[in-house]
Amino acid sequence: MGNPGLLWVIRHGETAWSLSGQHTGRTDIPLTPNGEQQALALAPIIAGLSLARTWTSPLQRASRTAELACCSATHEPLAMEWDYGAYDGLTSAQIRESVPGWSVWREGPQGGETAEQVAARAQQIIDRHLALEGDKLLVSHGHFSRILAATWIGLPPQAGQYFALDTATLSCLGYEHGRRVLRLWNRR
Numbered sequence: 001m002g003n004p005g006l007l008w009v010i011r012h013g014e015t016a017w018s019l020s021g022q023h024t025g026r027t028d029i030p031l032t033p034n035g036e037q038q039a040l041a042l043a044p045i046i047a048g049l050s051l052a053r054t055w056t057s058p059l060q061r062a063s064r065t066a067e068l069a070c071c072s073a074t075h076e077p078l079a080m081e082w083d084y085g086a087y088d089g090l091t092s093a094q095i096r097e098s099v100p101g102w103s104v105w106r107e108g109p110q111g112g113e114t115a116e117q118v119a120a121r122a123q124q125i126i127d128r129h130l131a132l133e134g135d136k137l138l139v140s141h142g143h144f145s146r147i148l149a150a151t152w153i154g155l156p157p158q159a160g161q162y163f164a165l166d167t168a169t170l171s172c173l174g175y176e177h178g179r180r181v182l183r184l185w186n187r188r
Contacts, residue, residue, distance in 0.1 A: 005135035006174045008049060009145050012065040013038040013168040021091045025084035025112065028059050038168030039068035045170060046070040052134025055079060057141060066139040073139060078121045081141035085112025105161040115147065119157035122148040149173065153180050
């Protein structure tokens with residue numbers, strides 16, 4: 001294997017549900033006008049990167065962010081957001097009304113994916129990245145990207161809860177002294 005390079009990660013721009021705190025898994029909602037402006041603001045940063053490949057979740061909030069921030073990107077279904085099952089569209093407070101103390105990181109969603117299943121998808125993205133030369137860009141989602149980061153540095157998926165990630169931010173998974181590290185996180 002040659003040089004797999006860096007794995008740059010963008011969380012999609014703002015949506016109505018990211019504003020309201022609703023869990024947005026597989027519901028395919030658009031960016032807000034502000035979310036489109038956020039994505040456009042990333043363009044000068046992305047233009048300075050030398051990318052071998054660009055992947056995006058096929059959900060419109062991510063693919064539109066990719067389109068506005070940089071370029072066309074290959075749809076990568078593995079990069080879709082956590083499947084929240086019956087909790088899609090609900091806030092944590094709404095879920096806690098029937099499940100006191102609930103946390104997506106501990107209990108996971110009813111009828112959706114477990115954190116370990118999301119981490120398995122993240123590992124497939126990492127494996128694909130490592131098998132190819134050069135820097136890559138992945139445009140994805142908040143919880144998925146947080147689990148991707150935890151998986152990258154060898155932590156359990158639940159450690160993703162400690163990596164806050166705002167909309168339309170740039171992060172970078174890379175190396176230091178031969179170890180996988182977070183080179184950049186949550187940059188606007």
